Amino acid sequence: MKKIIMTGTLAALLTFGGLSVPALAGPVDVVVESAWSRASIGMNRPGAVYMTIRNTGDEPVTLIGLSTPLAMMPEIHETKTNAEGVSSMSAAGEIAIAPGESVALEPGGLHAMLMRLQQPMTEGETFPLTLLFVDGGEVTVEVPILGIAARGPED
Amino acid sequence: MALTEMDFRLTDHEGNEVGPETLIGRPTMAFFGFTYCPDVCPTTLSDISGWLDDLGDEAKQLNVVFITVDPERDTVEAMAEYVSYFHPAIRGWTGPEGQIARIADGFRAAYERVPTEGGDYTMNHTASVFLFGAAGRFVTMIDYHEPREFAVPKIRRALEEETEGAT
Structure with missing residues (x-):
């Protein structure tokens, strides 16, 4: 069991720790805007977080993962709707953002996706979400929790 | 398929037995989904709630139904709690797997159970909103990602559909 955990999250964290020598430990040139999430009913259902991730630097950045104390398994997912109108969801993998470009995480x-919540997501509260980049950089954003029926960051 | 040709028995979120006849007589807006759905379902139910707000008093003529494709987890109680967060006109329907299959077949809606990591599962499902006239005749669908300004006129079309002429 320990081994499985090691090869998963912990190993990833250790790798980042190893890479985070002072030269690389500086802030990533990434700005996160309009982050929001919906409240959950209990802890069994997965939560979803939306935001815009802007690369303000001169180099491409690649988002490779997420971490948050709120969920054991946070992952970037993508909903796709096919020609027949059937929606499906799958892990999106790595997301590369060119210099000056941005990627929108938005409904649909x-x-x-926050899987295995450690506590319910309560409207009005916030939680930290850390974005992990391929160069070892991290950006942490405080995400507000809106109502279950929220449609966007302004709701 | 017209609602008049369908045959299914389900239970609404207040424990009432429902079937096609529950919908006939008033125009109907229906959506398939599941309450463990983090993205498409809350988004669509929020959209539906917004359309109902835009329609104002006209919305009172409509049946609005959210039908689960995941009856294993979506019990009557789960549906009751879930729909309570959205527009009060929205009814939540669940029932035995075989009956869910029948209503989905009648609507030509597709769904599929997909295993995920850790023994969990998610559901792929038709994310369009279905519109039927008061006589039970299929009118049109509002596709996911369709611009919001198209939705309310489509609902009005269903509202204006003649009660007669069901096929």
Whole structure:
């Protein structure tokens, strides 16, 4: 069991720790805007987080993962709707963002899916979500929790 | 398929037995989904709630139904709690797997159970909103991602559909 955990999250964290030598530990040139999420009913259902991730630097950045104390398994997922109108969801993998470009995580497309919640997501509260980039950089954003029926960051 | 040709028995979120006849006589807006759905379902139910708000008093003429494709997890109680967060006109329907299959077949809606990591599962499902006239005749669908300004006129078309002429 320990081994499985090691090869998963912990190993990833250790790798980042190893890479985070002072030269690489500086802030990533990434700005996260309009982050929001919906409240959950209990802890069994997965949550979703939306935001815009903007690369303000001169180099491409690649988002490779997420971490948050709120969920054991946070992952970027993508909803796709086919020609027959059937929607499906799958892990989106790595997301590369060119310099000056941004990626929108919004309803019906990309979203951060929070699986195995450690506590319910309560309207009015916030939680930290850390974006992990391929160069070892991290950006942490405080995500507000809106109502279950929220449609966007302004709701 | 017209509602008049369908045959299914389900239970609404207040425990009432429902079937096609529950819908006939008033125009109907229906959506298939499941309450463990983090993205498409809350988004669509929020959209539906917004359309109902836009329609105002006209919305009172409509049946609005959210039908689960995941009856294993979506019990009557789960549906009751879930729909309570959206527009009060929205009814939540669940029932035995075989009956869910019958209503989905009648609507030509597709769904599929997909295993995920850790022994969990998610559901792929038709994310369009179905519109039927008061006589039970299929009118049109509102597709997911369709611009919001197209939805309310489509609902009005269903509202204006003649009660007669069901096929």
